[in-house]
Amino acid sequence: MTNDEFKILFTGPMGAGKTTAITALSDQECVSTDVVNTDIDQCDKEMTTAALDYGFIDIPGGGGVRLYGTPGQERFRFMWPILANNAAGVIVLLNGEHPDLDSHLSVFVDAFWEQGAMPMVIGVGRLASEDFEIIERITDALLERHISPPIFSVDVREKDDVLLLVEALLCQIEVNEMGMMQA
Amino acid sequence: MPISWIVETMRKQRLGFVGLGDDTASACLSMLKIMDGRSEVDWSHSDPDSADVLMISCDQTDETQRWERSDKPRIVVYHGNQQKPASPFILQHPFRVMQLLSVLDEVADTLSSGAASPSHSPAQVTAPSTAVSNNVSPFWLSLHEAVNGNVPDPAGLLVSSSSHGALYFKPASQRFYASKALFRQLAAGSVELGPLKPTTEVVPEETVACPLFSLCWMVSRYGATHLAPWMNPEGAFHLKRWPSFGTLEKSRTHLSLCALMTKRPLTREQLQQVSHCSEEELDRFINACEMSDLMVFEEAVQVALPEAAAEEGKGRFGGLIKGLRSRLGLSA
Numbered sequence: 001m002t003n004d005e006f007k008i009l010f011t012g013p014m015g016a017g018k019t020t021a022i023t024a025l026s027d028q029e030c031v032s033t034d035v036v037n038t039d040i041d042q043c044d045k046e047m048t049t050a051a052l053d054y055g056f057i058d059i060p061g062g063g064g065v066r067l068y069g070t071p072g073q074e075r076f077r078f079m080w081p082i083l084a085n086n087a088a089g090v091i092v093l094l095n096g097e098h099p100d101l102d103s104h105l106s107v108f109v110d111a112f113w114e115q116g117a118m119p120m121v122i123g124v125g126r127l128a129s130e131d132f133e134i135i136e137r138i139t140d141a142l143l144e145r146h147i148s149p150p151i152f153s154v155d156v157r158e159k160d161d162v163l164l165l166v167e168a169l170l171c172q173i174e175v176n177e178m179g180m181m182q183a
Numbered sequence: 184m185p186i187s188w189i190v191e192t193m194r195k196q197r198l199g200f201v202g203l204g205d206d207t208a209s210a211c212l213s214m215l216k217i218m219d220g221r222s223e224v225d226w227s228h229s230d231p232d233s234a235d236v237l238m239i240s241c242d243q244t245d246e247t248q249r250w251e252r253s254d255k256p257r258i259v260v261y262h263g264n265q266q267k268p269a270s271p272f273i274l275q276h277p278f279r280v281m282q283l284l285s286v287l288d289e290v291a292d293t294l295s296s297g298a299a300s301p302s303h304s305p306a307q308v309t310a311p312s313t314a315v316s317n318n319v320s321p322f323w324l325s326l327h328e329a330v331n332g333n334v335p336d337p338a339g340l341l342v343s344s345s346s347h348g349a350l351y352f353k354p355a356s357q358r359f360y361a362s363k364a365l366f367r368q369l370a371a372g373s374v375e376l377g378p379l380k381p382t383t384e385v386v387p388e389e390t391v392a393c394p395l396f397s398l399c400w401m402v403s404r405y406g407a408t409h410l411a412p413w414m415n416p417e418g419a420f421h422l423k424r425w426p427s428f429g430t431l432e433k434s435r436t437h438l439s440l441c442a443l444m445t446k447r448p449l450t451r452e453q454l455q456q457v458s459h460c461s462e463e464e465l466d467r468f469i470n471a472c473e474m475s476d477l478m479v480f481e482e483a484v485q486v487a488l489p490e491a492a493a494e495e496g497k498g499r500f501g502g503l504i505k506g507l508r509s510r511l512g513l514s515a
Contacts, residue, residue: 086498151427171435
């Protein structure tokens with residue numbers, strides 16, 4: 001990665017919408033490393049990411065933003081730190097109606113939070129528009145562990161929702177750039 | 184939202200502080216501003232010599248002992264760990280707006296009946312006054328009292344009436360309930376809410392729920408158009424966590440404020456400098472966060488901004504972020 005580029009990481013369990021989100025943003029067709037999904041119990045879809053998803057946003061005047069998506073299955077977890085290396089921030093996507101939501105939250109936040117050093121945004125999908133109970137439950141669960149990233153109810157099929165996640169991440173990256181460490 | 188100005192003649196009375204600490208006096212002055220128009224009397228602050236009523240500490244000092252000999256009505260302020268004073272008018276510190284309002288009204292009633300026999304004639308000036316002459320709406324004030332537990336039954340239900348139906352509030356669960364139509368009207372800022380009052384009604388089935396922060400945000404634009412008077416504008420503001428963005432307007436300004444204020448305590452001046460947010464919008468945001476118990480207010484912590492904060496776009500990613508926003512159409 002050169003000096004005029006930076007990396008945003010998308011992570012979360014299988015079926016949370018990482019590939020969809022990257023596709024919504026990328027200038028070029030998203031590069032995927034799909035394999036046949038052998039874990040239908042976790043997510044009912046034919047193919048899933050084994051190594052990474054990759055997209056790129058060209059920035060006029062030079063440079064760009066690399067978008068990486070991690071594999072969602074924990075058996076490919078060895079890829080997560082590799083992809084997280086040098087990332088400017090991470091967007092965690094969760095499936096709000098999945099029965100293992102709480103466990104997914106712990107696994108992915110624990111893997112990438114890095115004591116708050118890595119700017120993080122959480123997007124929770126598949127929630128009814130007035131279902132704020134789950135967002136509050138996630139918020140409370142993280143607060144108990146002194147973790148407080150922004151959490152949004154999103155539909156990653158809507159580009160505006162993906163842009164909201166990116167904007168929230170950029171705001172945090174900017175604050176870190178300002179040297180606004182906890183006094 | 185239009186403010187209905189109610190002009191009426193109102194008695195004026197002056198309140199003097201004796202032996203109260205600066206924080207108590209300051210809080211009391213803020214409360215007097217909030218109360219403006221809600222009391223039977225128009226209360227103003229004056230020195231003890233020219234005051235009609237004294238608010239006096241129960242601590243025995245030379246100053247308080249001297250004023251104890253005055254026959255002006257006295258409201259004695261005591262702390263919870265002190266013996267309750269034997270005085271007709273008392274306030275336990277810390278007290279809330281409604282408690283102050285209540286005792287001042289009692290004193291006013293006593294004065295008007297002549298029972299207190301003040302040493303000199305209190306100012307009986309009749310002048311035009313306003314029912315709402317500060318920037319805090321009756322609803323916002325009553326909500327502040329409710330979220331601080333200053334309601335007869337915290338487990339009970341409160342109701343606020345409006346021209347578009349009732350809004351219910353359960354302080355225990357911090358949930359509002361109303362029709363979808365009323366929430367739409369509130370979001371559009373086209374409806375005025377009355378103060379919350381206890382009710383024995385039950386929440387109607389056809390209502391939908393709304394969390395505290397969302398409602399606070401909706402009504403803050405006319406609930407308190409400037410920083411609420413119970414907050415010190417010179418202090419530093421720190422968010423415990425990001426607010427729920429369920430129904431919040433998702434603007435860059437608000438996201439930026441959240442990112443800044445969750446990182447460290449910042450003054451309003453610093454927040455405006457870094458976020459480029461207007462004063463009015465910043466105050467509205469702080470008010471909504473404070474009402475939702477997301478705010479940590481720090482009186483003394485005022486740390487200078489890092490130099491990098493003043494240099495927009497100069498960080499490692501500064502130029503890239505600007506370019507990315509432009510590329511994605513995120514530029515505000």
